């Protein structure tokens with residue numbers, strides 16, 4: 001099985017590899033996960049679920065279009081969403097196959113502080129804000145803000161694994177739930 005993911009981010013590629021091996025254990029031995037840089041078509045810091053899902057969809061379709069050998073295209077996009085007066089961050093995942101079937105899922109999400117949101121609402125992206133406050137570099141490619149804020153309990157890849165499971169539900173559950 002070949003899956004192509006619309007990113008070169010190591011945390012996202014790690015999440016896809018972990019999740020797809022568990023979703024399709026019979027294909028785990030010959031699974032190939034390829035990362036390809038594609039444009040998300042949305043802003044660098046998506047600010048709503050709608051925008052983040054659109055980014056994940058664009059990434060999934062563009063990744064599949066770029067790789068004639070792949071069985072699935074996967075898009076993973078991080079983004080914010082405001083609920084009441086609070087902002088939450090999470091990852092949306094879209095999967096597309098050669099039949100045009102589309103599955104959508106999301107990770108758990110976590111609250112962003114007023115201190116962080118102040119900088120983002122002034123135009124920063126989450127990634128450099130987390131790097132600046134933590135004193136670390138390229139957190140987005142490693143533990144992620146999720147890992148920093150849970151003190152290592154839930155790193156970005158582990159958290160995104162759940163969103164990938166949910167995005168694949170229509171391929172791994174009985175068709176009676178869909179048709």
Ligand SMILES: O=P(O)(O)OP(=O)(O)OP(=O)(O)OC[C@H]1O[C@@H](n2cnc3c(O)ncnc32)[C@H](O)[C@@H]1O
Pocket residue numbers: 006007008009012044045046076077078079089125126127128130139140141143144145146147156
């Ligand atoms: O190379 P790509 O696939 O673009 O990976 P990315 O890390 O930039 O990821 P996204 O575009 O999906 O994320 C949108 C923004 O939110 C940031 N972000 C999302 N989740 C994050 C996390 O867990 N830690 C740090 N930054 C995060 C990210 O770095 C961007 O600024």
